[in-house]
Amino acid sequence: MFLQPPKEQERTSWIVAAIWTASIFAVIPLARAIQGFVDERWGRELFLWVVAVYIAVFVLVALAYLLYSRESIPVGNAAWLIAIAAVFLYWTWQLRRNPEEALHFIQYGILSLLVYRALTHRIRDPSIYLVAVLICSVTGTVDEMVQWMTPRRYFDFRDIWINGGSAILVQAGILLGIRPRIIGGRPGARGPRMTCRLGTAQLLLLGICLSNTHERAEWYAERVPFLSFLQNNPSVMAEYGYRHVDPEIGVFFSRFSPEQLKEVDRVRGPEAAAIINRWHDPRRYPEFLETITPYVDALAHEMRVRVFRRDRYRGEARAHEPGDPEFAYAVTVAYREHRIMQDHFPVTLEHSRYLMDESYVQYLRDHQIPDYPYVSAVSAHLITRWREWELWMAILVGVLVLQAVNWYYGQREYY
Numbered sequence: 001m002f003l004q005p006p007k008e009q010e011r012t013s014w015i016v017a018a019i020w021t022a023s024i025f026a027v028i029p030l031a032r033a034i035q036g037f038v039d040e041r042w043g044r045e046l047f048l049w050v051v052a053v054y055i056a057v058f059v060l061v062a063l064a065y066l067l068y069s070r071e072s073i074p075v076g077n078a079a080w081l082i083a084i085a086a087v088f089l090y091w092t093w094q095l096r097r098n099p100e101e102a103l104h105f106i107q108y109g110i111l112s113l114l115v116y117r118a119l120t121h122r123i124r125d126p127s128i129y130l131v132a133v134l135i136c137s138v139t140g141t142v143d144e145m146v147q148w149m150t151p152r153r154y155f156d157f158r159d160i161w162i163n164g165g166s167a168i169l170v171q172a173g174i175l176l177g178i179r180p181r182i183i184g185g186r187p188g189a190r191g192p193r194m195t196c197r198l199g200t201a202q203l204l205l206l207g208i209c210l211s212n213t214h215e216r217a218e219w220y221a222e223r224v225p226f227l228s229f230l231q232n233n234p235s236v237m238a239e240y241g242y243r244h245v246d247p248e249i250g251v252f253f254s255r256f257s258p259e260q261l262k263e264v265d266r267v268r269g270p271e272a273a274a275i276i277n278r279w280h281d282p283r284r285y286p287e288f289l290e291t292i293t294p295y296v297d298a299l300a301h302e303m304r305v306r307v308f309r310r311d312r313y314r315g316e317a318r319a320h321e322p323g324d325p326e327f328a329y330a331v332t333v334a335y336r337e338h339r340i341m342q343d344h345f346p347v348t349l350e351h352s353r354y355l356m357d358e359s360y361v362q363y364l365r366d367h368q369i370p371d372y373p374y375v376s377a378v379s380a381h382l383i384t385r386w387r388e389w390e391l392w393m394a395i396l397v398g399v400l401v402l403q404a405v406n407w408y409y410g411q412r413e414y415y
Contacts, residue, residue: 002180003069005120013118020114021139024107025146032152035100047099051092054106059085062177081177084169091165104140104159108166112136115167116174124182127191129171134198136167141205147235148212154235155209156381189409196406200399207395211388212237214295234293241382249339250374253382255298261344264299269347272300277353279304282311303345305378307354310337328369335364336374 006013027034038046059081066073092102116132123131140163148155174180214236221230241255254261265272275297279288285308294301313333320327338356341349349355383391 002065002174002178002182004182005124006117010118010121013114013121017111017114017118020111024111024139024143028143028147028150028153031100038100044099045096047102048092048096051102051105052089054109055085055088055092058109058173062173065178077177077179081173084173084177088169091162095162101159101162104162105166108136108140108163109170111139112167112170113174116171120182123191123194125185125187125191126175126183127187127195128183129175131191131194131198133164133167133171134195134202137164138198138202138205140164140167141202141209145205145209145237148233148237149230155237157209158381160206189412192409193406196402196409199402200406203395203398203402207392209237210383210391213239218295232293232295234290236294238388239294239379239382240388241379241384243382243384244344246340246343249336249343250372250376252340252344252376253379253384254302254344255294255379255382265345265347268299269345270351272297272303272348273351275300276304276307276348280353282308299345299348302379303341303348303352306337306341306345306376307352309376309378310334310341313337322367328367329372331364332368332372332374335361335368337376337378338364340376 035044038044062081063073063078066077088105092105095102112132115135116128119128119132137160141160143163144155144157144160147153147159214233217230217233217236221227221233239255241253242257244252244254244258244261246252256264275292276288279285279292285304288304289301292301292304310333313330317327317330317334320330338361341354
């Protein structure tokens with residue numbers, strides 16, 4: 001597929017890609033069980049090692065292919081392959097706190113390669129790389145939409161980016177590292193038109209996700225019988241909220257504006273504290289997330305999630321010695337989350353069972369990283385920079401541009 005087109009029929013190439021796609025979707029309901037099995041026996045870090053080995057094997061195979069096909073390995077090709085592998089490894093390391101997410105690199109990296117192979121039957125100009133990326137991106141978006149409908153799985157725009165990013169890096173490896181001899185020349189009409197159609201599909205899918213708020217999901221789940229299972233779904237596709245900046249703490253996110261948060265904490269603080277006090281047992285935390293969703297009680301939900309994050313990092317700090325970078329980071333997170341609750345949820349915290357002794361708070365403050373630019377991960381999925389209508393305006397402009405380009409290449413193809 002690099003020196004000459006695949007020898008098998010085009011249909012066979014697409015069947016192989018479809019089977020791999022089906023395997024990705026088949027794992028969705030099993031992911032939590034697999035994660036628990038691996039964690040119990042070998043630890044979640046195994047996922048990182050598996051991905052690192054996959055990346056190393058990919059580079060070695062690519063270098064071996066270059067040596068076989070060119071009798072030597074061009075320095076530029078090798079440099080690009082190693083650079084792309086380094087990006088993959090760095091990205092994998094960035095996911096170390098949720099290492100199972102790095103498996104997306106394997107899933108969509110292989111899919112990207114299989115889609116490229118299938119496309120070479122018909123497209124042999126540089127547009128093939130963009131078409132392959134968009135096919136994988138559309139598939140990755142549908143993957144996340146299916147996860148949203150799967151119990152105990154969650155939708156995440158970040159995973160859509162990881163899926164698409166994996167495809168981009170693999171196509172970059174093919175384009176810059178391998179430089180297939182069968183791909184060249186100026187793009188014809190087929191590739192650009194497929195690009196426009198797939199780009200339009202991707203934009204519209206993202207628009208659907210951005211509009212699929214909890215309120216809308218509840219509306220159609222109540223009215224469409226076969227979608228009734230989506231009622232009270234703890235997973236959401238899109239939530240809109242507010243970005244808070246506290247000079248002494250950092251950045252945090254909330255479903256309440258600063259004024260709303262101050263008022264709701266004052267009025268409902270004791271009631272919210274009573275709710276989360278009933279869920280004090282950390283073993284019941286997963287049950288709490290499914291029961292007290294943000295749509296049942298946003299204040300209680302946000303508060304309990306912050307407590308969980310604070311206490312999780314307090315535990316991590318105890319596992320390290322003072323002076324270790326891991327200790328300093330864990331202490332910083334624990335302290336900043338406590339300060340967020342202390343300064344912005346004061347009534348709720350005061351009436352809860354989650355107060356900390358002032359001497360311990362002072363200990364955390366003394367050992368934190370003072371100038372660390374902290375951004376809380378709690379509710380970080382909230383869309384805060386744009387309103388829904390602004391996003392749709394951008395999407396529609398993008399669709400119009402793509403369709404204009406599609407029409408232009410259609411005219412060229414016709415004449």
